Amino acid sequence: MADLLSIILAAGEGTRMQSALPKVLHPVGGLPMVGHVMRTALKSGATDICVVVGPNHEAVQAEVSRHRSGTRFFSQLDRLGTGHAVRQAREAYEAAQGHVVVLYADNPLVSSLTVDAITSRLDAGADIVVVGYRPEDPTNLGRLLTEGGRLLAIREHRDATEEERKIGLANSGIIGFRAETLRGIIDRIDNKNAKGEYYLTDAVELANADGRRVEFIEADAGEVMGVDDRSRLAAAEAQFQSLRRDDFMKAGVTLRDPQSVWFSWDTEIARDVTIFPNVVFGPGVKIASNVEIRAFCDIEDVVIGEGASIGPFARIRGGAEIGPDVHLGNFVEVKKTKIGAGTKAGHLSYLGDAEIGEKTNIGAGTITCNYDGVNKDKTVIGDNVFIGSNASLVAPVTIGDGAYTASGSVITKDVPADALALGRARQENKTGYAPKLREKALAKKAAKGK
Structure with missing residues (x-):
């Protein structure tokens, strides 16, 4: 196979996004759009990647370098069109020996299979390969003028005739070249068009005039959609989520209401997992088999062991590790906590910055008090511990194996193994005092009404 240079165009400001954040850093599936395109370039076997930025x-x-250190960057100071943008990467394509594929950082859903289809055509002798698609409404898009399997020209909408505007095959912008073809054409592209810009697409007519072989392939419209405003960003997110749902269901995951479940770009779920409606997965989630995620859970940055049951209405985050057969019930929040196999926290608890052993019971209303206003400290709970309801565990504190804490306790000191800890005030009953309290409250209310 020939070497492959990927040139990713990422210089657009994205003014229609109405954001201080560069357009290509807006996320789809929790990953900035340029990150998706970087992943596609790497998966398609790019031996060299360069990115044209503003x-x-x-x-x-910084986002690009997170995916591949050593990526080269070229700056486009003036926005003079796609041909001008590619010229900024001259150092890269002048040295290229194989193929060059131009991708766009605001096309987050383009797949490596499409890039592979481009390079296969180039390997087979094509000089240029353009990716087209058939949108529902091609208005304002460039049109592919074809004859049989040949691509004759790409006509921008502003420059197209009425007859050419009737063509349904639109230009995605994604284009592949033999490196020597790109070098022989790029500097001959001019800006004699309605916008006064240098269109990379003009390379098609120049190549045909040289007698070169120019071909096209078609991609799904959803795959090659560009994102230039918030509406298109939402459409890309919807398409991404639809693809992820299909992938997971094909892999043996049950989604009770697929449309209401949202995944991240890196979510990993084993087979025989059941996910109820209205569950959101943020980045960094790995779920083993036979897990049940009940409705209205928000889960990110967590590893969940086999056979666990989560929710409903649970929130798990911050690098948590949930062991096999753990049960976390309604309104339980877990943050940066490791929970051992078979442990249960059924109701209304916050477990943060903790390490909890196996087969321990966390009573309803338990809170690990991990923050003192400045520092966060750790709570350690052993195996086979019983934490009574409405307990406050003030970190740093350790509760030994087999220990009990009484309901309503505030635990501020370590509890030895197999000990019973009581950390509550002694109850005192004042006979007949309740009516006096009611009378006082009613008097206060009456006074407010005057």
């Missing part, structure tokens, strides 16, 4: 786009460079 001025003051250090954040874009």
Whole structure:
């Protein structure tokens, strides 16, 4: 196979996004759009990647470098069209020996299979391969003018005739070149068009005039959609989620209401997992087999062991590790906590910055008091511990194996193994005092009404 240079165009400001954040850093599935395109380039076997960025786009460079160190960056100071943008990467394509594929950082859903289809055509002798698609409404899009399997030209909407505007096959912008073809054409592209810009698409007519072989392939409209405003961002998110849901169901995951479950780009779920409606997965989730995630859970940055049961209305985050057969019930929040096999926290608890052993019972209303206003400290709970309802565990504190804490206790000191800890005030009953309290409350209310 020939070497592959991927040139990713990411210089657009995205003014229609109405955001201080560069357009290509807006996320789809929890990952910035340029990150998706980087992953596609890497998966398609790119041996070299360069990214064309705008001025003051250090954040874009940082995101790109997170996916591949050593990626080269080129700056486009003036927005003079796609041909001009590619010219900024001259150092890269002048040295390229194989193929060059131009991708766009605001096309987050383009797949490596499409890039593979481009390079296969180039391997088979094509000089240029363009990706087209058939949108429901091609208005304002460039049209592919074809004859049989040949691509004759790409006509921008502003420059197209009325007859050409009737063509349904639109240009996605994604294009592949033999490196020597790109070098022989790129500097001959001019800006004699309605917008006064240098269109990379003009390479098609120039190549045909040279007698070169120009071909096209078709991709699904949802895959190659570009994102230039918030509405398109929402459409890309919807398409991404639809693809992820299908992937998981095909892999043996049951989604009780697929449309209401939202995944991240890196969610990993084993087979025979059941997910109820209205569950949201943020980045960093790994779920083993035979897990049940009940309705209205928000889960991110967590590993969940086999056979666990989560929710409903649970929130898990912050690098938590949930062991096999753990049960976390309604309104339980877990943050940066490791929970051992078979442990249960059924109701209304917050477990943060803790380590909890196996087969321990966490009573309703339990709170690990991990924050003192400045520092966060750790709570350690052993195996086979029983934490009574409405307990406050003030960190740092350790509760030994087999210990009990009485309901309503505030635990501020370590509890030895097999001990019973009582940390509550002694109850005192004042006979006949309740009516006096009611009379006092009613008098206060009456006074307010005057």
